[in-house]
Each structure stands twice: as structure tokens, then as C-alpha cells.
């Protein structure tokens with residue numbers, strides 16, 4: 001079964017699906033940190049109609065995250081473009097879709113998320129409320145609720161790669177996506 005992981009440079013989610021024998025591909029404007037063999041570097045939009053069974057999408061949150069609200073009045077064009085990108089991803093002709101973002105204006109401009117979670121639900125002792133918009137997928141179940149409620153972002157040194165470290169999908173979360181949604185779409189296909 002074919003899985004597209006849209007807007008992923010780290011290969012974390014892609015490789016979690018590949019480890020479960022899915023034909024999973026990542027796509028990002030940036031090169032991948034993983035094996036380039038299963039990465040498409042470029043715009044994801046032209047790929048959406050290419051017969052995927054599932055898409056997991058991580059669109060940029062720079063102009064959408066509520067944490068950046070104080071800058072909103074200066075970036076209305078960027079915000080409109082970012083919302084249009086999200087709308088296009090959510091409307092893709094793919095039977096199962098999950099779209100992830102922090103608490104963002106997607107909720108007020110498009111629709112409320114189907115679920116929110118924190119990394120500490122999936123084995124990482126960290127607080128970061130993250131939202132999921134789901135199409136034909138079950139809500140994700142916590143796999144390993146751990147103690148520890150730090151906000152990792154405050155410990156990160158400033159620098160050009162800070163955004164990357166902040167936005168990288170965590171392994172426990174990627175494993176949960178691949179095992180729970182992977183099983184779900186396989187069962188659906190077999191039924």
C-alpha cells in the first residue's frame with residue numbers, strides 16, 4: 001500500500017511505515033536526512049493525485065501557529081497562502097488523510113481538529129499540544145504515557161536549525177502513526 005508523507009525532511013514517519021512493509025515516500029522542498037531513495041524533493045502538490053492510499057502531512061506552521069499570533073497583522077498574505085496549502089492537502093483525492101499542526105488558526109479558519117495530543121502520550125517526556133485533522137482515520141491512542149512535562153523548545157539554543165529541531169516528528173509519535181493507522185488501512189483494504 002502506498003503512503004505519502006508530505007512535508008517531511010526527517011524521514012521519521014516514512015521510515016516507520018517502511019519498517020511495516022508499506023511503500024512509503026517522503027516529500028519535502030528540502031533534501032531528506034534519511035535514505036534519498038524514497039524521498040521526492042520538491043513541491044508535494046503535483047503528487048497528490050498519484051494513487052496514494054494514505055497521506056500524513058506536516059505543513060509548515062510558521063504563519064499559522066497561535067504561538068506566533070503577535071506577528072499576524074504583518075503577514076496576512078503569507079497566512080492566506082498557508083491556509084490555502086492546508087485546504088488543498090485536506091481536499092486531496094486520497095482515501096485516508098492525517099494532517100498535523102500545532103495549535104493554529106486552521107481551527108478557526110478551516111475546522112477544529114479531530115484530536116490533540118502531547119509527546120508525553122507517546123514516550124517522550126515533553127509537553128507540546130499538537131493537533132490532528134483526520135479523514136477516514138481513527139483517533140490515535142496513547143501508547144506510552146510517561147512522566148516529565150518539560151517544554152523542550154525553551155531549552156533549544158537559538159540558531160538557524162532551531163525550527164527544524166522544533167518541527168521534527170518524534171519517534172514514538174511516528175511509530176504510533178505507522179502501527180495504528182497502518183493496521184487500520186490494511187484492515188479496511190482487506191474487508
Ligand SMILES: C[S@@+](CC[C@H](N)C(=O)[O-])C[C@H]1O[C@@H](n2cnc3c(N)ncnc32)[C@H](O)[C@@H]1O
Pocket residue numbers: 006007008009010011012027028029030042043044045058059060061167168169
Ligand atoms: C513543520 S516542517 C515538518 C517537518 C517534519 N515534521 C519532519 O519531521 O521532517 C514543514 C516542512 O514542509 C516543507 N514544505 C513547505 N512547503 C512545501 C511544499 N509545497 N511541498 C513539500 N514540502 C513543503 C518545508 O520544507 C518543511 O520541511
